[in-house]
Amino acid sequence: MSLASLYENDPVYQQAVQQLKQAAAILGLPDEVVEVLRHPERLIQVKIVVKKDDGKIATFIGWRSQHNSALGPYKGGVRYSENATAGETVALSMWMTWKNSLAGIPYGGGKGSVRVNPKTLSPRELEELSRKYFAAISRMVGPDVDIPAPDVYTNPQTMAWYFDEYSKIVGYNAWGVVTAKPPELGGLTARVVSTGYGVALGVREAAKKWLGGLEGKTVAIHGFGNVGSYAAKYLAEWGAKVVAVSDTSGVVYDPKGLKVEEVMEVKEKTGKVTNYRSGDVKVYSSDKAVFGLPVDVIVPAATENVITKANVNEIKAKLIVEGANGPTTPEADEILHKKGVIVVPDILANAGGVVMSWIEWSNNRMGCWLTDEEALARLDKMMTSNFNKVFDEWEKKYKEYPMRIAAYAIAVDRVVKAMKLRGWI
Numbered sequence: 001m002s003l004a005s006l007y008e009n010d011p012v013y014q015q016a017v018q019q020l021k022q023a024a025a026i027l028g029l030p031d032e033v034v035e036v037l038r039h040p041e042r043l044i045q046v047k048i049v050v051k052k053d054d055g056k057i058a059t060f061i062g063w064r065s066q067h068n069s070a071l072g073p074y075k076g077g078v079r080y081s082e083n084a085t086a087g088e089t090v091a092l093s094m095w096m097t098w099k100n101s102l103a104g105i106p107y108g109g110g111k112g113s114v115r116v117n118p119k120t121l122s123p124r125e126l127e128e129l130s131r132k133y134f135a136a137i138s139r140m141v142g143p144d145v146d147i148p149a150p151d152v153y154t155n156p157q158t159m160a161w162y163f164d165e166y167s168k169i170v171g172y173n174a175w176g177v178v179t180a181k182p183p184e185l186g187g188l189t190a191r192v193v194s195t196g197y198g199v200a201l202g203v204r205e206a207a208k209k210w211l212g213g214l215e216g217k218t219v220a221i222h223g224f225g226n227v228g229s230y231a232a233k234y235l236a237e238w239g240a241k242v243v244a245v246s247d248t249s250g251v252v253y254d255p256k257g258l259k260v261e262e263v264m265e266v267k268e269k270t271g272k273v274t275n276y277r278s279g280d281v282k283v284y285s286s287d288k289a290v291f292g293l294p295v296d297v298i299v300p301a302a303t304e305n306v307i308t309k310a311n312v313n314e315i316k317a318k319l320i321v322e323g324a325n326g327p328t329t330p331e332a333d334e335i336l337h338k339k340g341v342i343v344v345p346d347i348l349a350n351a352g353g354v355v356m357s358w359i360e361w362s363n364n365r366m367g368c369w370l371t372d373e374e375a376l377a378r379l380d381k382m383m384t385s386n387f388n389k390v391f392d393e394w395e396k397k398y399k400e401y402p403m404r405i406a407a408y409a410i411a412v413d414r415v416v417k418a419m420k421l422r423g424w425i
Helices: 012-026 031-038 086-103 123-140 156-172 193-209 226-237 260-270 289-290 331-339 352-364 371-398 403-421
Strands: 042-051 057-068 076-080 107-116 146-150 217-223 239-248 250-253 282-284 297-300 320-321 342-344
Touching: 012 031, 012 086, 012 331, 012 403, 031 403, 042 086, 042 123, 057 076, 057 086, 057 123, 057 146, 076 086, 076 352, 086 107, 086 352, 086 371, 086 403, 107 123, 107 146, 123 156, 146 156, 146 297, 146 352, 193 226, 193 320, 193 342, 193 352, 193 371, 217 226, 217 289, 226 239, 226 260, 226 331, 239 260, 250 289, 250 352, 331 342, 342 403, 352 371, 371 403
Parallel strands: 076 107, 076 146, 217 239, 217 297, 297 320, 320 342
Antiparallel strands: 042 057, 057 107, 239 250, 250 282
16 A cells, blocks of 8 residues: 555545646646645654553554645644544645745645544643654654644644653754744744734735725624634724624624624633624524625635535625635635635635744744734734735736635745756656
8 A cells, every 4th residue: 555545535635636736737737747746745654652541541643744845844733633634634734835835935834633532631641642742753843844833722832842842852942843832932922813813814905805995894704713713803803893603513693793802702711602692693503504694704714625515605705715724615616706706715814823933933043032013013014915916916817717726826836936946846
C-alpha cells in the first residue's frame, strides 16, 4: 500500500484537489505540475500512548502534513478531533499553502491533527497527549522548518505545552517554534481574536464593494466558536446587525438584532447559544437553519462542507464570507456564482489568524514586542490591502469565475513561480 492511499480517497482531500485543478486549468499548468502540487512533501503519522488516570493505556493516532515549502517554513494549526483523518489533514495543509501564498507572507503550508475526542480526557491526560504528540514530530518541526499553531480544540495552553516540550528536547527556549502562545511566553493577546477579526474585515471590505457599506446590513453566522463569535463582535461594533448565530445546539434568530456580547456570555457559561433568550429571539433546533434566513451576509465559521448542493438554494444572502476552511462544496460554489451570490473564499477571508501568527513569529525572531493595538492595526492594513489586490485582479482577469477560483489562481501561481525559481520543477 502506498502512502498516498492513506489520503487520496478522502472526500475533503478530493475537494481540495478539485479546487487546485480548477485554478491550474485557468493558469494553463500541465498535468505533471498539478501532480506535484496535489501531494504533500511529507506526511508524518505518529502513535501516541497515554496512561489514563484509571491506570489503563489508550493509543491515539496523529498526523502532520507538510504540503509545500517553496515560499518558506510550513505553517498551520493542529486540531484534536475524533473525526480526524490523514486525508483531511493533507487537504488542510494544501489549503494553508494557498492561504499563506495569497496573504503574501513567507510561509508554506502545513497542518496537524490527532484523532481524539479531547472532551473525554482529563486535564492531565490532555497535557500528556499534547506533549507526546509534539515530541513525536519534534525532529520535523522548528522555528525555521515548521511552525504549528492552534486549531479545533487546541488553544494557547496547548501551544505552551508544545513550546515547553520542544524547548526541553533542543535544550533552549525556542520561542518561534509555535505561535498563538500565551503572552507570558512571547505570544500576542490579539492572536486570540485575530481570525474572527480578519473575517470581520473581509465582510467590511466586501460590503463596501457589493452592499454599499456595512452599516445596518444583516448578518447570520454559522458556528459560534472563536472565529464566529469574534467576527460577530466586531461586525456589531462596526454597525452591522447580527441577527442570527448558531452552534451545534441550534440557531438563535432575532430580526431586530442580537446582543452579541450577551450571546457570547451565554455560550461561555452554558455551552449553548440556544440558551440565549433576550428580545424576540426565535430558536431553531438545526444549526443549518441559519442558511435559509433572510439576511444580507452569511458567515460560515464552523466546519467544512456545510453549504452543499442540498441546501444552497435556500440561501437568500447576497454575500458569503467564509470563516471556516472549505465550508462550500465546489458544486454549491458554482450554483451560487450563477445566482450572482458573491463568495469571499476561506483562503482570503480567514487568513487573519496566520497573518497574526506571522507577526508574532517575527516578533519572537527579532526579540521585539508589539502592543495588541499595533498588532491589530498591522493586521487590518495587511488584510484590507490583500482583499483589494485580489478583488482588482479578479475584476481584470477572472471575472467570469467565482472569486474563489481567482484567489486560488493567484495563490497557486505564486507557489509555482517560487518552485520554478528554486529549480524544483
